[in-house]
Amino acid sequence: MPDLSIKPAIIADTLAEEIIRGDLVQGARLAQDHIAARFQCSHVPVREALQRLVQMELATAIPRKGVRVFKLSDQDHDEILEMRLSLEPLALRRAVTRATSQDYANMEVFRHACDKADDAISWERANRLFHLAILQPCDRPRLLSQIEQLQRLSAIRFHTRWKTTWSRTSDADHSAILKAIKRADEKAACAILVRHLSRG
Amino acid sequence: MPDLSIKPAIIADTLAEEIIRGDLVQGARLAQDHIAARFQCSHVPVREALQRLVQMELATAIPRKGVRVFKLSDQDHDEILEMRLSLEPLALRRAVTRATSQDYANMEVFRHACDKADDAISWERANRLFHLAILQPCDRPRLLSQIEQLQRLSAIRFHTRWKTTWSRTSDADHSAILKAIKRADEKAACAILVRHLSRG
DNA sequence: ATCTACATTTTTATAGATAAAAGTGAAGCC
DNA sequence: GGCTTCACTTTTATCTATAAAAATGTAGAT
Numbered sequence: 134m135p136d137l138s139i140k141p142a143i144i145a146d147t148l149a150e151e152i153i154r155g156d157l158v159q160g161a162r163l164a165q166d167h168i169a170a171r172f173q174c175s176h177v178p179v180r181e182a183l184q185r186l187v188q189m190e191l192a193t194a195i196p197r198k199g200v201r202v203f204k205l206s207d208q209d210h211d212e213i214l215e216m217r218l219s220l221e222p223l224a225l226r227r228a229v230t231r232a233t234s235q236d237y238a239n240m241e242v243f244r245h246a247c248d249k250a251d252d253a254i255s256w257e258r259a260n261r262l263f264h265l266a267i268l269q270p271c272d273r274p275r276l277l278s279q280i281e282q283l284q285r286l287s288a289i290r291f292h293t294r295w296k297t298t299w300s301r302t303s304d305a306d307h308s309a310i311l312k313a314i315k316r317a318d319e320k321a322a323c324a325i326l327v328r329h330l331s332r333g
Numbered sequence: 334m335p336d337l338s339i340k341p342a343i344i345a346d347t348l349a350e351e352i353i354r355g356d357l358v359q360g361a362r363l364a365q366d367h368i369a370a371r372f373q374c375s376h377v378p379v380r381e382a383l384q385r386l387v388q389m390e391l392a393t394a395i396p397r398k399g400v401r402v403f404k405l406s407d408q409d410h411d412e413i414l415e416m417r418l419s420l421e422p423l424a425l426r427r428a429v430t431r432a433t434s435q436d437y438a439n440m441e442v443f444r445h446a447c448d449k450a451d452d453a454i455s456w457e458r459a460n461r462l463f464h465l466a467i468l469q470p471c472d473r474p475r476l477l478s479q480i481e482q483l484q485r486l487s488a489i490r491f492h493t494r495w496k497t498t499w500s501r502t503s504d505a506d507h508s509a510i511l512k513a514i515k516r517a518d519e520k521a522a523c524a525i526l527v528r529h530l531s532r533g
Numbered sequence: 534a535t536c537t538a539c540a541t542t543t544t545t546a547t548a549g550a551t552a553a554a555a556g557t558g559a560a561g562c563c
Numbered sequence: 564g565g566c567t568t569c570a571c572t573t574t575t576a577t578c579t580a581t582a583a584a585a586a587t588g589t590a591g592a593t
Contacts, residue, residue: 220420
C-alpha cells in the first residue's frame with residue numbers, strides 16, 4: 134500500500150490505476166503541466182509521481198523528452214508470464230505452510246469478489262487481489278512486491294484484450310487452489326496455479 | 334546503465350555505489366540539504382535521486398521523516414538468495430541457448446577481472462559483472478534488471494561481512510560455469526550456479 | 534513543391550523561496 | 564530528579580520562477 138499523505142503518492146496511485154485499466158492509452162504522453170493542472174499542484178510533485186510510475190514499469194521516461202505510458206509488447210508478456218511462473222510457486226509453497234485461518238478467510242473474500250464481479254474492471258481488480266492474497270502469508274516482502282508488479286503488468290494486457298468480451302464466470306481454478314492450500318497440499322496448489330497462469 | 338545526463342541519475346549512481354561498498358553505513362541518514370551541498374545543486378534533484386535509491390531498495394523512505402540507507406537483515410538475505418536461486422537459473426537456461434562467441438568473450442573479461450582483482454571492492458565489482466554477463470544473452474530485460482538489483486543487495490552483505498578478511502583466490506566455479514555454457518550444457522551450468530550461489 | 538534555417542513555442546530540468554511538519558532543547562512544574 | 568510544555572531549529576514538501584532543451588512552425592531558397 135503506498136502512502137497517500139504525500140502528493141506524488143496520490144498522483145502516482147491514481148495514474149497507475151488508469152494506466153492498468155487502459156483509460157490512459159499505451160504510448161500516450163504524460164505531460165507534467167497537464168497532470169499538474171489536473172491535480173492542482175505544481176509540476177515538481179508530478180515529476181516524482183511520474184518517476185514512481187516509471188519504477189513500476191507503468192511508464193517509460195526519456196530524459197528531456199518526457200514520459201509516456203508503457204507499451205506492453207507480446208515479448209514483454211512472455212517474459213512477465215515466465216517470471217510469474219517462477220516466482221509465484223516459490224511464494225505459494227511458503228504461503229501454504231504458513232497460512233492461518235485468518236489468511237484463508239482473506240483469500241475467500243477475494244475469491245468471492247471475483248465470482249460476484251459483473252464487469253471486467255472489478256473482476257480484474259478482485260482477481261489481482263486474490264492472486265496476491267493466496268501468496269500473502271509467505272512472509273517475503275520483496276518477493277510479494279515483485280509479484281505484485283508483474284500482476285499489474287498482466288492486468289494491463291487483460292484490459293487491452295478482454296475488456297470488451299469479458300463475461301461473468303465462476304473460476305474453478307480459484308476454488309481448487311484454495312482447497313489445496315487449506316489441506317496444506319503445496320504440490321497440488323502450485324500445479325493448479327501454474328496451469329491457471331499458463332492459460333492466462 | 335542509468336542515464337548520466339540528468340542530475341538525479343548522477344547523484345543516485347554515486348550514492349548507490351557508496352551504499353553497496355559500505356562507505357555509507359546502514360541506517361545512516363540521507364539528508365537532502367547535505368547531499369545537495371555535496372553535489373552543488375538544489376534539493377529538488379536530490380529528492381529524485383533519493384527516490385531512485387528507494388526504488389533500488391538501497392534506501393528506505395519515511396514520509397516527512399527522511400530517507401536512510403537500507404538495513405539488510407539476515408531474513409532479507411535469505412529472501413534475496415531464494416529469489417536469485419529461482420531467477421538466475423531461469424535466465425541462465427535462456428542465455429546458454431542464445432550466447433554468441435562475442436558473449437563468451439564478454440564473460441571471460443569479467444572472469445579474468447575477478448581472478449586478477451587484488452582488493453575486496455574491485456573483486457566484488459567484477460564478480461557482480463561476471464554474474465550479470467553470463468545471463469546477459471537471455472534477452473529478458475526485466476528479468477535481468479531484477480536480478481541485477483538482487484545482486485546489488487547481495488553485494489552489500491558481502492562488503493559488510495568479508496571486506497576485511499577477503500583474500501585473492503581463483504574461482505573454480507566461475508570457470509566451470511563458463512565451460513558448461515560454452516558446451517551449451519544448461520543443466521550443468523545451472524547446477525553449478527545454484528551450488529555456487531548457495532555457498533554465498 | 535520541398536527542403537533548410539531560423540524564430541517561436543512548448544516542455545523539461547533546476548534553482549531559490551516558502552510553508553509545514555518533525556525534531557531538539559531548555560525552562561518550569563510536579 | 565524526572566517529566567511536560569513551548570519556543571526554536573532543522574528538515575522535508577511544495578510553489579513559483581528561470582534556464583535549457585526539444586518540438587513546432589514559418590519564411591526563404593532552390
